[in-house]
Every structure is written in structure tokens, then in C-alpha cells.
Amino acid sequence: LFEEKLRELEPIFYPRSIAVVGASANSVNAGSAWVRSLVAADFPGSIYPVGSSGGRIANLEIFPSLRQVPGEVDYVIVAIPRQSVLELLDDCVAKNVKAVQFFTAGFSELDAHQGRRLEQQMVERARRGNIRIVGPNCIGVYCPEQRIPFVMGALGRSGCVGFVSQSGGIAGKLATLGLARQIDYSKGVSFGNGIDLDASDFLQYLAADTKTKVIGAYLEGTRNGVRLFGTMQSVARVKPLVVWKGGRTEAGAQAARSHTGSMASSPAVWSAALRQVGAVEVYSLEELTDTLLLLQQLGRWQGKRAAIIGGLADGGGGMSVSAGDACTDNGLEVPPLSPETKRELGTLLGEEGSILHNPVDVSQAQFRGLATLFRAVDLVVDDPAIDFVLIQEDIDIVLPIYSRQGLEKISEFFIHLKSRQNKPVVVVLPPGSAEPERLQTEQKLLKGSLPVFCSVERAARALSNLNRYSFRRGAS
Amino acid sequence: LFEEKLRELEPIFYPRSIAVVGASANSVNAGSAWVRSLVAADFPGSIYPVGSSGGRIANLEIFPSLRQVPGEVDYVIVAIPRQSVLELLDDCVAKNVKAVQFFTAGFSELDAHQGRRLEQQMVERARRGNIRIVGPNCIGVYCPEQRIPFVMGALGRSGCVGFVSQSGGIAGKLATLGLARQIDYSKGVSFGNGIDLDASDFLQYLAADTKTKVIGAYLEGTRNGVRLFGTMQSVARVKPLVVWKGGRTEAGAQAARSHTGSMASSPAVWSAALRQVGAVEVYSLEELTDTLLLLQQLGRWQGKRAAIIGGLADGGGGMSVSAGDACTDNGLEVPPLSPETKRELGTLLGEEGSILHNPVDVSQAQFRGLATLFRAVDLVVDDPAIDFVLIQEDIDIVLPIYSRQGLEKISEFFIHLKSRQNKPVVVVLPPGSAEPERLQTEQKLLKGSLPVFCSVERAARALSNLNRYSFRRGAS
Numbered sequence: 030l031f032e033e034k035l036r037e038l039e040p041i042f043y044p045r046s047i048a049v050v051g052a053s054a055n056s057v058n059a060g061s062a063w064v065r066s067l068v069a070a071d072f073p074g075s076i077y078p079v080g081s082s083g084g085r086i087a088n089l090e091i092f093p094s095l096r097q098v099p100g101e102v103d104y105v106i107v108a109i110p111r112q113s114v115l116e117l118l119d120d121c122v123a124k125n126v127k128a129v130q131f132f133t134a135g136f137s138e139l140d141a142h143q144g145r146r147l148e149q150q151m152v153e154r155a156r157r158g159n160i161r162i163v164g165p166n167c168i169g170v171y172c173p174e175q176r177i178p179f180v181m182g183a184l185g186r187s188g189c190v191g192f193v194s195q196s197g198g199i200a201g202k203l204a205t206l207g208l209a210r211q212i213d214y215s216k217g218v219s220f221g222n223g224i225d226l227d228a229s230d231f232l233q234y235l236a237a238d239t240k241t242k243v244i245g246a247y248l249e250g251t252r253n254g255v256r257l258f259g260t261m262q263s264v265a266r267v268k269p270l271v272v273w274k275g276g277r278t279e280a281g282a283q284a285a286r287s288h289t290g291s292m293a294s295s296p297a298v299w300s301a302a303l304r305q306v307g308a309v310e311v312y313s314l315e316e317l318t319d320t321l322l323l324l325q326q327l328g329r330w331q332g333k334r335a336a337i338i339g340g341l342a343d344g345g346g347g348m349s350v351s352a353g354d355a356c357t358d359n360g361l362e363v364p365p366l367s368p369e370t371k372r373e374l375g376t377l378l379g380e381e382g383s384i385l386h387n388p389v390d391v392s393q394a395q396f397r398g399l400a401t402l403f404r405a406v407d408l409v410v411d412d413p414a415i416d417f418v419l420i421q422e423d424i425d426i427v428l429p430i431y432s433r434q435g436l437e438k439i440s441e442f443f444i445h446l447k448s449r450q451n452k453p454v455v456v457v458l459p460p461g462s463a464e465p466e467r468l469q470t471e472q473k474l475l476k477g478s479l480p481v482f483c484s485v486e487r488a489a490r491a492l493s494n495l496n497r498y499s500f501r502r503g504a505s
Numbered sequence: 506l507f508e509e510k511l512r513e514l515e516p517i518f519y520p521r522s523i524a525v526v527g528a529s530a531n532s533v534n535a536g537s538a539w540v541r542s543l544v545a546a547d548f549p550g551s552i553y554p555v556g557s558s559g560g561r562i563a564n565l566e567i568f569p570s571l572r573q574v575p576g577e578v579d580y581v582i583v584a585i586p587r588q589s590v591l592e593l594l595d596d597c598v599a600k601n602v603k604a605v606q607f608f609t610a611g612f613s614e615l616d617a618h619q620g621r622r623l624e625q626q627m628v629e630r631a632r633r634g635n636i637r638i639v640g641p642n643c644i645g646v647y648c649p650e651q652r653i654p655f656v657m658g659a660l661g662r663s664g665c666v667g668f669v670s671q672s673g674g675i676a677g678k679l680a681t682l683g684l685a686r687q688i689d690y691s692k693g694v695s696f697g698n699g700i701d702l703d704a705s706d707f708l709q710y711l712a713a714d715t716k717t718k719v720i721g722a723y724l725e726g727t728r729n730g731v732r733l734f735g736t737m738q739s740v741a742r743v744k745p746l747v748v749w750k751g752g753r754t755e756a757g758a759q760a761a762r763s764h765t766g767s768m769a770s771s772p773a774v775w776s777a778a779l780r781q782v783g784a785v786e787v788y789s790l791e792e793l794t795d796t797l798l799l800l801q802q803l804g805r806w807q808g809k810r811a812a813i814i815g816g817l818a819d820g821g822g823g824m825s826v827s828a829g830d831a832c833t834d835n836g837l838e839v840p841p842l843s844p845e846t847k848r849e850l851g852t853l854l855g856e857e858g859s860i861l862h863n864p865v866d867v868s869q870a871q872f873r874g875l876a877t878l879f880r881a882v883d884l885v886v887d888d889p890a891i892d893f894v895l896i897q898e899d900i901d902i903v904l905p906i907y908s909r910q911g912l913e914k915i916s917e918f919f920i921h922l923k924s925r926q927n928k929p930v931v932v933v934l935p936p937g938s939a940e941p942e943r944l945q946t947e948q949k950l951l952k953g954s955l956p957v958f959c960s961v962e963r964a965a966r967a968l969s970n971l972n973r974y975s976f977r978r979g980a981s
Contacts, residue, residue, distance in 0.1 A: 181901070183938060196823025198816065198899075205901050205938040249826055280829030280839035284815065284822070284864045313827065313962050314935070339760065340674065347672025349760040350725055350751035351789065357754030388760045423674075425657070425681050459790070462659060462681040464944070486789050 030267055031233035038226070038234045040127035041163060042172050042216050044104035046075035050117060051108030051132075052091055054084030059132055059180055060108040061086055066182040073176060075100055095120040106169060108132040114165070115150060122158030129155065131165030132180070136222055138166055138286070148224045155225060167221030168197035171204055173214060174240065179204055188213020190321050191241035193231040195220060196275070199247045199314065206318050211475035212325055215240040229253070229260040236264040243324040245317055246272045249285040258302050265307035269324050269498045272308045273317045274299050309498045319482060319491040324498075326480040327453050331496055332416025334362045336409045337388035341402070341422045341439065342395050342430040348421050348459075349388035352485040356419070359493035363387055370412040377405055387415075395430050403442050410452055417453040419488060424470060425461040433466070440470055444477030456481045457488050506743055507709035514702070514710045516603035517639060518648050518692050520580035522551035526593060527584035527608075528567055530560030535608055535656055536584035537562055542658035549652060551576055571596040582645060584608040590641070591626060598634030605631065607641030608656070612698055614642055614762070624700045631701060643697030644673035647680055649690060650716065655680055664689020666797050667717035669707040671696060672751070675723045675790065682794045687951035688801055691716040705729070705736040712740040719800040721793055722748045725761040734778050741783035745800050745974045748784045749793045750775050785974045795958060795967040800974075802956040803929050807972055808892025810838045812885045813864035817878070817898045817915065818871050818906040824897050824935075825864035828961040832895070835969035839863055846888040853881055863891075871906050879918050886928055893929040895964060900946060901937040909942070916946055920953030932957045933964050 047067060051060030064078045068087040077098045078091040085091060092098050095105065095117065102124050107117060111133050121129055131151075137144035148165070155162050163169050168179050173187040179201055185208045192214065194200035200219035207214055215238060218231050228248055235241045244264065251257040264270050276285035277296035303310045311317045335356050339349025356363050364387065366374075371385045378393040378401070389409055394402035410418050420443075428436055446454055456479055458471050474481045482488035523543060527536030540554045544563040553574045554567040561567060568574050571581065571593065578600050583593060587609050597605055607627075612620035624641070631638050639645050644655050649663040655677055661684045668690065670676035676695035683690055691714060694707050704724055711717045720740065727733045740746050752761030753772035779786045787793045811832050815825025832839050840863065842850075847861045854869040854877070865885055870878035886894050896919075904912055922930055932955055934947050950957045958964035 181905070194823070196826070198820030198902075199823035199827075201820055201901070202823075202899070202935070202937065206936070208938050209936065209940070247823065249823075275823060275826035275830065278830045278833030280813075280833045280864075281826045282829075283839075283862060284813075284825040284829045313831075313960065315960055315962070337756075337760075344674030344677055346760075347670070347675035347678075347723065347725075347751060350672070350757045351675075353756030353758075353760045354751065354754045355789070357756045363756035363759075386759060388756075423678070425677070426674075429657070459678070460682070460685065461678065462684050464685070468940070484789065484791055486791070 030263060031237040034230065034234040035237050037161070038230070040103040041161065041170060042234075043175050044074060044127070046077065046100055046102050047072065047104045047106060048077040048079055048095055048098055048102045049106045049108070050079040050095060052078035052080040052086050053082045054080070054086055054091055055082055058108065060106075062182070063106050063108065063180050064089065066178045066180055069182055070176045070178045070184045077102060095124055098124065101125070103127045105129045106132065111135045111147065114147075115154060118151060118154045118158070118160070121160055122154070126160055128161040128163065130163035130167065130169035132168060133164075134166040134221075136165050138222060148222065152225050162225035163218065164221040165224065167219045168200055169219060171200070171214060171217040174216070183208055186213045187215065187240070188325065189215055189240065189242035190245065190325050191215045191235035191238065191243070192217040192245040192247075193220065193228055193235070194218070194247040195223065195228070195249045196247055197221065202314060203245070203318065206314075210318060210322055211472070212318065212322050223252070227252070229256045232260050232264050236267055242268060242328070243321060244268050244270045245321045246270065247275060247317065248272060249275045258306055261303070261308050262306035269329070270308040271311055271317060271320050271324070271494070272303055273311045273313070274303070309494045311494065315487060316490060316494070319487050320494045323480045323491045323495050326478055327495065330453060333360065333496055334364050334414065334416040336366065336412060336415040336418045337363060338391055338406065338409060338418065338420040339388045340392060340426060341420060342427045343392045344423065344426045345390065345392060345421060348423070348485070349390065352419060352421060353388055355485040355489040359489040360496070361489060361492060364414055366409070366412050367414040370408050370414075373408050374405060377401060377408070399431065399435060399438055402439075406442070406446070410446065410454065417455060417492070419455050419457065419485065421457045421459065421485065422470070423459055423461065424463045424467040428463055428466055436466065436470060440473045440477070443474060443479055447477060447479050454479060455488050455492065457483070457485050459483060506739060507713040510706065510710040511713050513637070514706070516579040517637065517646055519651050520550060520603070522553065522576055522578050523548065523580045523582060524553040524555055524571055524574055524578045525582045525584070526555040526571060528554035528556040528562050529558040530556070530562055530567055531558055534584065536582070538658070539582050539584065539656050540565065542654045542656055545658055546652045546654045546660045553578060571600055574600065577601070579603045581605045582608065587611045587623065590623075591630060594627060594630045594634070594636070597636055598630070602636055604637040604639065606639035606643065606645035608644060609640075610642040610697075612641050614698060624698065628701050638701035639694065640697040641700065643695045644676060645695060647676070647690060647693040650692070659684055662689045663691065663716070664801065665691055665716065665718035666721065666801050667691045667711035667714065667719070668693040668721040668723075669696065669704055669711070670694070670723040671699065671704070671725045672723055673697065678790060679721070679794065682790075686794060686798055687948070688794060688798050699728070703727070703729070705732045708736050708740050708746075712743055718744060718804070719797060720744050720746045721797045722746065723751060723793065724748060725751045734782055737779070737784050738782035745805070746784040747787055747793060747796045747800070747970070748779055749787045749789070750779070785970045787970065791963060792966060792970070795963050796970045799956050799967045799971050802954055803971065806929060809836070809972055810840050810890065810892040812842065812888060812891040812894045813839060814867055814882065814885060814894065814896040815864040816866075816868060816902060817896060818903045819868045820899065820902045821866065821868060821897060824899070824961070825866065828895060828897060829864055831961045831965040835965040836972070837965060837968060840890055842885070842888050843890040846884050846890075849884050850881060853877060853884070875907065875911055875914055878915075882918070882922070886922065886930065893931060893968070895931050895933065895961065897933045897935065897961065898946070899935055899937065900939045900943040904939055904942055912942065912946060916949045916953070919950060919955055923953060923955050930955060931964050931968065933959070933961050935959060
């Protein structure tokens with residue numbers, strides 16, 4: 030599917046050389062930042078800074094014009110005023126460049142009439158020279174495998190999550206949240222006004238890309254809805270597709286018009302279309318990243334029957350109640366544990382009534398040691414009546430009861446559990462007063478490929494999203 | 506209103522002396538933890554540890570029984586097995602104790618029949634001796650002014666937010682989240698099974714308490730709905746009352762039964778009743794604390810017309826879009842700025858089209874310095890067409906552009922703005938890759954009495970809750 034896109038966009042995600050037009054030896058500007066980011070990220074191909082200042086940047090010669098660059102140039106990043114973009118495109122044609130990304134802004138998003146005309150001229154000139162355009166008004170490509178960072182510089186590990194974003198700000202935020210939450214991207218792209226290549230092209234590329242298993246999208250609008258929804262339908266058939274539509278409301282749409290020049294369209298129409306094409310619609314940055322994280326960790330998994338361990342140590346009563354509510358609110362089930370599990374838990378933890386229910390109370394284990402706690406969790410995970418286990422681990426409570434060493438052992442047990450079982454264990458680490466220990470635990474669990482969330486509501490919502498996708502496709 | 510409750514519950518929130526029954530010189534248990542917490546918190550009255558071990562704890566003598574305590578005892582904290590509670594109540598009567606809090610659990614929440622009978626016997630015995638009971642199955646009182654911490658020990662500053670919670674876990678979490686987010690409590694109470702004093706009593710107390718300006722409640726059920734809703738109606742007339750009802754769903758209600766022995770009741774009935782009595786219903790711990798924080802910072806404020814500054818520095822386009830959506834989703838308005846503000850912003854920042862809209866783009870200020878940024882924010886805040894300003898400050902973006910020093914100055918400007926204007930400024934600090942700087946900035950702003958949230962969705966929801974309350978009462 031869409032195999033031809035791999036070849037077509039190869040110079041964008043895997044360029045052998047990159048020129049950055051708008052670099053300067055003296056001033057701090059976007060072009061210079063890009064050069065420094067590429068150098069710092071160890072981009073393996075040639076990097077050619079271009080700018081009128083001459084001199085050097087990051088130990089590289091700055092060429093006065095693109096035409097004077099000695100080697101071949103696959104890809105050009107452009108950060109110069111819009112007045113010069115047509116001329117630059119002529120230079121690109123002369124240099125036989127494959128693709129150009131325009132950071133430059135101030136087109137149709139600024140002035141619907143004049144801006145649109147300039148955009149059309151750019152497209153015409155690029156088409157004649159057989160050049161593809163990313164943008165304008167965008168931060169372009171993020172490809173950890175090829176060591177291409179965004180202009181901000183940070184670069185995560187190479188992974189299986191691909192994303193497209195109309196907004197550079199959201200694209201950048203996805204990249205940094207990926208670093209913070211161990212979401213590893215295959216590649217991402219911010220395409221701004223999308224005057225040539227747009228969401229459809231990049232979604233087709235990600236569908237064909239074997240490195241990409243899961244796709245997220247932030248979209249504000251489209252100039253070709255028929256193509257976009259047709260594409261999304263084909264894409265969602267082969268890979269989970271999670272879409273956040275910005276500008277659903279008039280206030281949001283107003284912002285979208287001046288942001289990427291996107292025209293408003295009815296949110297009801299979008300939602301209905303997304304449902305119809307089999308994409309999962311999400312409604313915030315948090316929900317998008319939560320859902321991508323879960324898809325990365327669990328893959329094509331489905332199951333609605335939750336076992337909830339309200340608190341690992343103590344004080345989990347109220348959290349059991351709200352976790353039960355959060356699961357039910359999101360269409361998940363909290364069925365009774367099977368009689369055998371109840372009996373064994375009773376033998377293990379004593380005849381306290383509450384442990385026999387789901388949500389499960391394992392707090393009695395604190396008086397019997399970690400081995401008992403782990404055995405209790407094992408029993409719950411092994412219960413055939415449930416599909417996954419949601420564990421709330423409140424560091425404020427676990428730390429004083431089990432100590433720092435115990436906390437480490439609990440994390441190791443969870444990670445071991447994950448590799449031993451094919452039943453998902455989802456961990457909720459609510460914020461509190463022991464933030465350093467909580468963040469450490471979060472990193473350890475995330476690096477052990479466990480999905481971690483900061484509230485049961487967010488965990489339940491993401492799990493529900495996974496079910497919505499998998500239910501359509503069937504788990505495989 | 507409810508003046509008599511102040512006298513009635515005085516020994517609970519302002520005891521002159523506290524005995525802790527169940528302390529031990531040798532073992533780590535709840536009673537010992539309580540003694541240590543009270544000592545560490547500098548509780549100003551007498552503390553009498555009671556336990557069969559004899560010996561000393563935290564430099565205090567442990568008395569073998571309550572009757573042998575030499576001085577008068579206002580308040581008793583009980584952490585002994587349930588088999589001994591009736592006998593202990595006899596001791597309390599003999600010592601002329603005013604109130605007893607039972608940490609001890611295992612009553613009606615464990616066994617509906619036998620547990621309930623024991624609870625009835627406890628109440629009868631206490632009534633005869635003129636003693637009030639808090640609990641059982643609870644962690645009791647939190648009163649920073651009188652230096653009474655929960656058993657976990659941490660104690661925040663004394664403030665204006667009061668809370669009641671059926672759950673000890675949620676009560677503890679409210680206390681620690683208060684420390685983390687600078688929500689300062691007047692007093693809080695966890696009352697568990699509430700066999701004598703229950704939600705109604707404590708809500709009446711908080712309504713009468715002059716230190717308390719705002720009230721939050723986590724409730725799972727009630728044994729006397731008529732009294733509770735009557736109380737809530739009276740309370741909500743004089744102070745904002747925010748209620749999170751746990752156990753709305755069958756899975757949640759199931760957990761609530763084994764948690765505090767609360768019987769299920771229809772969530773629709775609860776929601777309708779809460780609306781009718783003028784309380785604001787919330788649906789998660791996050792929403793409860795967000796709303797309490799906003800009420801603490803803004804008091805009885807109302808206003809729906811938001812000006813949104815999508816990003817302080819750069820990359821705020823996508824965030825403007827989603828902030829517009831989040832505000833509209835929550836019933837807030839994002840009206841155009843007035844012509845004068847638009848003109849002045851245009852003069853200040855240049856003739857870029859997007860800044861003339863709301864959400865506002867002030868990113869051009871980065872090329873003109875902080876004074877320009879502050880002037881631009883001032884112009885937006887001063888606009889008579891808007892009621893409050895929602896500013897997204899993405900530390901990942903602000904830090905590289907304005908540096909650490911600039912970040913400090915921006916925080917100081919916001920705090921100064923807050924004291925100069927009576928128009929609320931709400932700051933959103935989204936998580937990212939500069940967490941230490943973000944958390945520092947959050948603390949600085951929170952300590953400067955600015956409301957800070959980690960997403961526009963949560964900010965908009967809390968603002969909407971404030972409007973729902975104030976709209977009924979009228980701001981004063």
C-alpha cells in the first residue's frame with residue numbers, strides 16, 4: 030500500500046545532504062539554530078549552511094548562495110524572508126534539489142488573497158523543477174533514525190510511532206513529550222500550510238514505512254477532504270491511526286485560520302468521518318500522547334475486563350472507588366474475580382472481606398512482605414476473568430511502607446511481569462509530595478516498556494481508545 | 506449559621522490535649538506514627554501515648570492505659586484492634602474525653618451485619634458518655650492552625666480551604682496535593698464510616714468556621730440523604746461548595762461498599778441534587794483540586810470572556826487552536842479584542858495579521874525584548890472586552906528564547922500583574938523536557954497567588970466550575 034510514497038519522500042526523511050538557507054555567522058536566527066541542531070545530532074550526511082554573512086558556523090563554511098554549494102543537495106531547509114522564496118526556488122531547480130522545507134511563514138495564514146497567490150507561484154515553480162515542498166510555515170522533519178532533529182535540537186531514540194502535525198508547536202511538543210515519556214518515533218513531520226505535500230502524502234508514507242507501526246496526527250483542516258478521508262480509511266486499515274482535530278469550535282477554528290490558513294469545517298462532520306474511516310479521535314495533546322504511548326507498549330491489543338488494584342500499599346480505598354468510576358465511564362468492565370482467585374487471595378492475605386472484590390485491596394501484604402505482595406499481584410494478573418490489570422502505585426504511600434529499596438524491587442517486579450505475561454499491566458503514578466521519586470519510578474517503568482499514566486482517568490481513556498481501534502480491526 | 510457546631514466540634518479541631526491509643530515503644534504501627542507526627546508538627550498541647558508496651562516514644566512516656574494518663578484529655582486517636590473499642594470507650598467516658606477518632610477499621614465496611622451492630626454499640630456508649638466519634642475507618646483531622654497533621658505527618662500552611670472526605674486515602678492525597686500546589690487548608694477531616702459525626706456535621710462546621718472560605722468534599726454515600734442535601738443547600742448559600750461523588754458507577758459503588766460501607770445511590774439523583782442545592786459537582790481528584798485552587802486564588806469571581814495568549818514566545822499556534830477549543834467546550838467565550846487593543850498591539854508588535862485576533866499571538870515580542878512582551882500582555886489584560894487572560898507559557902520554548910533570567914522576570918511580571926489588576930491571569934505550564942525549570946516556575950507563580958495548571962483543558966474546566974458557582978450566587 031502506497032509503496033510509491035516511500036521512493037517519493039525518501040529525500041525528505043533520508044536525505045544524504047541538507048542545505049540550510051538563512052544561516053548566519055553572527056546573529057542568532059532559525060537557520061543558524063538548524064545548522065547547530067543538525068551538527069549536534071550527528072546528522073550523517075553533508076550539511077551546507079547558506080547565508081549572506083559568509084564566515085563559518087559550527088565549524089562549517091557558510092556559502093553565499095545555494096548555487097555555490099559544491100556538492101549535491103537532496104534537501105533544503107529555508108529560513109529567509111518570504112520576499113526571497115521564489116528566487117530561492119530557482120536556485121533549488123538549478124541545483125537539482127529534491128525537496129525544500131520552508132520554515133518561512135507569512136503566506137495564506139497571514140493574508141488569504143496575496144499569501145495564497147504567492148503559495149501558488151511557489152508550487153508552480155517547484156513542480157516545473159520536480160521539487161517537493163514541505164510547508165511553508167512549518168518546522169519540517171523529525172527522523173531519529175537519520176538523526177534529523179527539529180530546529181529545537183533534542184532527538185530521541187528511533188521507534189515505531191510516526192506522526193504528522195499541521196502545527197510546528199504541537200509537533201515540537203510531541204517530540205519533547207516523547208523524550209519525557211519514552212515514546213519513540215520512527216519519524217514525524219510538521220507541514221504547516223501544506224501547499225504541496227500535505228497530511229495525505231505523509232500519512233500514506235507512514236502507512237508504507239515498515240518502521241512505523243502506529244500513527245498519530247494533529248490536523249487543523251484540509252484543502253482536499255475527499256483525498257484526506259480516503260487516505261485515512263486506507264491507512265487505518267493497516268495501522269492504528271489516532272487523530273486530534275484542532276479547531277473544532279469557532280474560537281479554535283478562528284485560531285486555525287490565522288495559524289495554518291485552514292478553513293473551518295463542522296466538528297460533527299469531522300467526527301463522523303473519523304469514525305467512519307476507522308480512525309480513533311482524541312481531544313487533547315494529553316489524550317493523543319497517552320494513546321500513542323499505550324499503542325507503542327501494547328500494540329494491537331484488545332480487552333475490556335479490568336482488574337483494579339486500588340493501592341499497592343495502603344490508602345487505596347478512595348482510589349479504588351474512583352478507578353471503578355473511571356473505567357466504567359470509559360466503557361471498560363470491572364468484573365468479579367474468579368472464585369479460585371478470591372480463595373487464593375483470601376488464604377494469602379487473610380480473611381478480610383474487601384480483598385475478595387474487584388477493585389482489589391492488597392494492602393494487607395504490607396504486613397507480610399514483598400513476596401506476598403508480588404504473589405497477590407500475580408494471582409490477579411493470572412485470573413482468566415480479566416484482560417488487564419490497572420495498578421495504582423501512590424509513591425507517597427508506597428515509599429514510607431516499603432522504603433526506597435522496596436520501591437525499586439516493585440518496579441523490577443512489574444517489568445519482569447510484563448515480559449512474563451501477555452496480559453497488560455498498566456501503572457498509575459499519581460502526583461504528590463515525592464515528585465523526584467515518582468519521576469524516577471516513572472522513567473524506570475517506561476523504559477521497561479510499561480505504560481504509565483498520572484491518573485486513572487487518563488489511563489482508562491487511553492485503554493478505551495485502544496479498544497475502540499482494536500475492536501474494529503480485530504487484534505492480531 | 507450553624508454557630509453551635511463551632512462549640513460542638515471545638516475539641517476535635519482545637520483540642521488542648523491528645524491521647525494516642527495504640528502507640529508502642531518497639532514496633533512500627535499507626536499509633537506510633539501518629540505520636541511522632543504530632544511531635545514533629547509541634548502540636549502545642551499535651552500528647553499522651555497509650556499502649557501496653559510501656560517505655561517511651563519520641564521522648565514521651567507511654568501510659569499503659571488511658572485511665573492512667575495524668576492530665577485531662579480532650580481528644581483520643583485510636584489505633585487498636587476492633588475487639589477492644591467498646592472497652593476503650595468506657596475508658597474515654599471515665600476520663601471525661603470530649604471526642605474520639607477511630608483509625609481502627611473492620612466494621613460495617615467489612616461485614617454489613619456484625620460490623621453495623623458493633624458500630625451501633627459504639628455510638629450508644631459514646632452518647633451516654635457525651636462523647637463524639639470521628640470514624641471509624643478514617644484518618645481524622647488535619648488542622649494546620651492547631652498543628653494537627655494526618656498520620657503521614659506532612660503539614661502545610663494554614664489557609665482558607667476546608668475539606669471533608671469519606672476516604673482517608675483521598676483526604677491524605679488532598680493534603681499532599683495542597684503542599685505541592687500551594688492550596689492552603691483551614692482544616693480537613695476524613696470521617697470514614699461516619700457512624701456519629703458525618704459529612705453533614707463537618708460541612709456545617711466548615712460553613713460556620715470564619716477561617717474557611719471555600720469547601721471541598723469527597724463523598725461516597727450517606728446514611729441520611731435528606732439531612733445531607735439540606736445541609737449542602739444551606740452551606741452552598743454562604744460558601745462555594747465543590748463536591749466529588751465517588752461510586753457513581755456500579756464498579757465504583759461496589760468499591761465504596763467495601764471501603765466505607767456506603768450504599769449505592771443513583772448518580773443521576775446525586776447530580777440533580779447537587780445542582781439543585783447549588784454545589785459544583787466535579788468528577789476527579791484533579792478537577793477537585795484544580796477548582797479549589799482557583800477558588801482560593803480568585804475567590805468569588807465570575808466572567809466568561811477569555812483572552813487567550815497561545816504562547817508567550819513562539820510555537821503557540823497549535824496551542825492557540827486547542828485553547829480556543831477547550832474554552833468553548835467548557836462554556837467560556839473567546840470574543841474579539843476591542844479595536845483599540847488591536848490597534849495598539851499592531852503598533853507594538855508590527856502589522857502581522859494574526860496578532861489582531863483572539864487567541865492572541867505575542868511571539869513577535871521576542872525580537873523586541875521583554876518590555877515589549879510585558880506591554881503586549883498589559884494591553885490584552887486591560888482590554889474591557891475580556892474578563893480574564895489565559896496565558897500558555899511553554900518553558901521548553903520560553904527558556905531558550907528569553908533565558909533563565911528572562912523566565913524569572915516573566916514570573917515576577919505576572920505576580921506584579923496579579924496584584925495590580927483585578928482581572929485574573931491564569932497560567933498554563935504544559936509539561937515537557939525542562940521539568941525542573943517548569944516546576945520551579947510553577948512554585949514561584951503559585952506562591953505569588955497565581956492559579957497555575959498543566960493543561961488548557963484543566964484550566965478551562967476549573968474556570969467553568971467557578972462560573973457555575975458564582976453565576977448562581979452572584980459575585981461579591
